[in-house]
Amino acid sequence: MIASRTPVSLHSLLVAGRHRRRCGGGGRKRGLVQRRHLTQALESLWRHTPRPAPPAAVVARGEANPSWRQPPPLENPAFEEYYKEQQIVREEEWDDFISLLRKPLPATFRINASSQFFKDMCSKLEDDFKRYLESEVSDEYGKDAIRPLPWYPGNLAWHLNFSRKQLRKNQALESFHEFLKHESEVGHITRQEAVSMVPPLFLDIQPDHHILDTPGSKTFQLLEMIHQSKEPGLLPKALVVANDVNAQRCDVLIHNTKRMCTANLIVTNHGAQNFPDCCLANDLSEIYRNDCKPQRLEFDRVLCDVPCSGDGTIRKGHDMWRKWNSDMGNGLHVLQVDISMRGIALLKVGGRMVYSTCSMNPVENEAVIAELLRRSGNSIELLDVSNELPELVRRPGLGTWKVKDKGSWFQNHEDVPDDRKNVIVPSMFPSSESTQEKPSLSGKANTDSNRSLSRNFSTEKTSKVCSDTDGVSNSNSTKHSDSTSNSMGSNFPLHRCMRIVPHDQDSGAFFIAVLHKLSPLNEGQMAKVTKTDHLFSTDRAVNFNEELHSETVRPGKTVVHQQKIGFEVLDDELLQEQKNLSMDDHTSKDKNLTEVSLVSVDVNDQAESENGMKLPDQCKWKGVDPILLFKDLTVIKSIVSFFGINISFPLEGHLVTRSADPDNARRIYYVSKSVQEILQLNVAVGEQLKITSLGLKMFETHRSKDGCPCAYRLSYEALPLLLPYISKRILRASPNDFLRLLQYRTVNFAHFIDARFGEEASSLIPGCCIVILHEDLHNLDLDSITMDPTTIAIVCWRGRATLNAMVSPPDRKELLERITHRFGLKAFRVEEDENPEQKIN
Known part of the structure; x- marks a missing residue:
């Protein structure tokens, strides 16, 4: 080992490391030791390297504080000059606007209404924490330290008068902070910025809608909405497809949505502007009929929360003050247009699309909407949703704006110089040419209306709806009308857009526009949407997409727009990256994997006999596990028989696995009928969709050698869906015994308080079982118990002499708190390092 005091240079250490790797490192074990020693030496070198001296200006001021590195200043002259010129707010409001941007963003969270313990959560907030916070911190944070957001339906969203940092640092808020962290971990609440919750509320989601969330940023909220009204034991007909271009963000999305325990979600990994075309048919055999033209996969609702500069989040990301520049919005404009046009192309006629950004920049907002209306002609309309969410304070969109480039x-x-016209494109500017029906008011009337609206808003700052008449935005004050009189205003009804500014309701900033599709796009419009497909067939088409929905975009990665080929990135390495990320067209040599797994044999035979052709070979995406239908009828019948699953619950055709060997699947997932149809479609079209996650984990193999006749056990997350259909392997426990099982996790049959319960458990043959918490043990109506959505149940394992709770520590802690609160019992602390699979006897 290199001694920590040995003088050594960083260069010599790196050279030595490269030499060891080149020479093989003397074997795997020795290489690990050498790497550890190298790391320790580097840490020692960095630890003993003297810190740089503070700036001369700090020394000159005589500041003796050794930690001279202060937080970044909350100011940026370019930012202030830009938004003053854009007249984002009136001049008399500017001081209030800019001062609030320098204050921390209040914390907000949303309750999951589809949660089993939804009522308990609301009761605890209202009866416990609200009273506690009002009594303990009202002097510091005001009287309403915690209150529901008035515009969010059902009092499901809550506003706090303190930031997340203050929540962590204040000792008086410690218990409330722990409550938020735990409930967020188990999926009962979601900690989210208030204005970020707004866009899904304007989608008007119905129970049977197919919804596309691209990029996937509001997926959990959408899942809450489709599951909120479902009946116990029934899956909603609705479907959410969440798409993200970045594989790591897909992993985060998958991790977060696992808390929802849903079988109605598909996560895909594509560039949003190139989301694949697919066909959808209820009868798959229709796809192969010569006289049947396939239909594209379309969505009833599309949410385009596009990547943006993110300056609307400046209150929670203070580093934005230093990073912000006008090139950030300019560089994203074309990408935002292309993603939105792709969303419109995938939208059904009569469907609704919501466009949103967390930016205040009109180049990323109104300019994009105007370009969408211009390209789509009369195929789409910008909706006036001023009557929806009346409690939400919003302002109408701008009618005029300017573009800044290189300081001009x-x-x-x-007016743009010729050498910059390929960067500053025409669609960034307001346009007087409209292919859509123009507003009913004349140009003069628009100006008068604009001035009138400005006066009204200044009179009543917190007006719920600032404009519901045709005309341009009220955000341009009359004082500045002369300076903008020569600029070209837009004749599109952009005042129907919504801009949320922070000082109206102590929030972040957001922009929202709601579009309605009236008719299909014509061939010319479709060509505009798809003309860049040959350049961006890869999932990482644009460098900006690599930072999809990040708060900042590196200036210098300039997107170039050209009239004939759309847009491209000035980076030759992308061409090679496209080749490296192309689909893998090689089929497996394994005979079992060459079969079309998601399409039934009957449909295959029918299509082949009718059309005289075979189904196309199924290609797989690199780095993504295959999705294969689990069709081992012997195993399925064994599971059905072992747990007594009612035949009304369909298993065949709904079970899939991600294992390359479906005959030895470690996990089996359940998918809803809507997901099943898309999987069948995806196979039929050659797996155009790159699916990274789907389905609800329902069954897992076990490693027990107790002689269990069933090779699979139930998954805890699938229990709410499957419990109403199970008639075997169910035990009913008193609150005390249920609590004991959660506390100790492994309990001997003889150690239960209720001897009857221990005898019933011991009488079962070894294997997975279900334990239900039931206070009235004399009620033998098991059907009514399992159908009750408030029933608390867990998955257990009946071992040789013990009963083992198969529940994760966070879920056990949650259940312990609910039971002790409901029955007034005492519980011990749950150890966080326990593994629910370690002690299966």
Whole structure:
């Protein structure tokens, strides 16, 4: 080992490390030791390297504080100059606007209404924490330290008068902070910025809708909405497809949505502007008929929360003050247009799309909407949703704006220098040319209406709806009308857009526009949408997409727009990256994997006999596990028989596995009928969708050697869906015994308080079982118990002489708290390092 005091240079250490790797490192074990020693030496070197001296200016001021590195200053002259010029707010409001941007963002969270303990959560907030916070911290944070957001339906969203940092640091808020962390971990609440909750509320989601969330940023909220009204034991007909171009963000999305325990979600990994075309048919055999033209996969609702500069989040990300520049919004404009146009192309006629950003920049907002209306002609309309969410304070969109590039302001594209016209594109500017029906008011009337609206808003700052008449935005004050009189205003009804500014309701900033599809796009419009497909067939088409929905975008990665080929990135390495990320067209040599697994044999035979052709070979995406239908009828019948699953609950055709060997699947997932149809479609079209996750984990293999006749056990997360259909392997425990099982996790049959319960458990043959908490043990109506959505149940394992709770520590802690609160019992602390699979006897 290199001694920590040995003088050694960083260069010599790195050279030595490269030499060891090149020479093989003397074997795997020795290589690990050498790498550890190298790391320790580097840490020692960095630890003993003297810190750089503070700046001369700090020394000159005589500041003796050794930690001279202070937080970044909350100011940026370019930011202030830009938004003053854009007249994002009136001049008399500017001081209030900019001062609030420098204050911390209040913490907010949302309750999951589809949670089993939804009522308990609301009761605890209202009866316990609300009273506690009002009594303990009202002097510091105001009288309403915690209150529901008035505009969110059902009092499901809550506003706190303190930031997340203050929540962590204040000792008086410690118990409330722990409550939020735990409930968020188990999926009962979601900690989310208030304005970020707004876009899904304007989608008007119905129970049977197919919803596309691209990029996937509001997926959990959408899942809450489709599961909120479902009946116990029934899956909603609705479906959410969440798409993200970044594989790591897909992993985060999968991790977060696992708390929802849903079988109605598909996570895909594509560039949003190139989301694949697919066909959808209820009868798969129709796809292969010569006289049947396949239909594309379309969605009833599309949420385009596009990547943006993110300056609306400046209150929670203070580093944005230092990073912000006008090039960030300019560089994303074309990508935002392309993603939104793709969303419109995938939208059903009569469907609704919501476009949103967390940016205040009109180049990323109104300019994008105007371009969508211009390209789509009369195929879409911008909806006036001023009557929806009346308690939400919002402002109408801008009608005029300017574009800044290289320190210069431009009011129209003709003024842009020739060498910059491929960067500053025409769609960034307001346009007087409209292919859509123009507003009913004349140009003069628009100006008068604009001034009137400005006066009204200044009179009543917290007006719920600032404009519901045709005309341009009220955000341009009359004082600045002369300076913008020469600029070209938009004749599109952009005042129907919504801009949320922070000082109206102590929030972040957001922009929202709601679009309605009236008719299909014509061939020319579709060509505009798809003309860049040949350049961006890969999932990482644009460098900006690599930071999809990040708060900042590196300036310098400039997106270039050209009239004939759309847009491209000035990076030659992308071409090679596209080749490296292409689909794997090689089929497996394993005969079992060459079969079409998601399409039934009957449909295959029918299609082949009718059309005289075979189904296309199924290719798999690199780095993604295959999705194979689990069709081992022997195993399925064994599971059905062992747990007594009612035949009304369909298993065949709904079970899939991600294992390359479906005959030895470690986990089996359940998918809803809507997901099943899309999987069948995806196989039929050659797996155009790159699916990274889907389905609800329902069964897992076990490693027990107790002689269990069933090779699979139930998954705890699937229990709420499956419990109403199970008639065997169910035990009913008193609150005390249920609590004991959760506390100790492994309990001997003889150690239960109720001897009857221990005898019933011992009478079962070894294997998985279900324990239900039931206070009235004399009630033998098991059907009514299992159908009750408030029933608390856990998955257990009946071992040789013990009963083992198969529940994770966070879920056990949650159940312990609910039971002790409901029955007034005492519980011990749950150890966080326990593994629910370690002690199966």
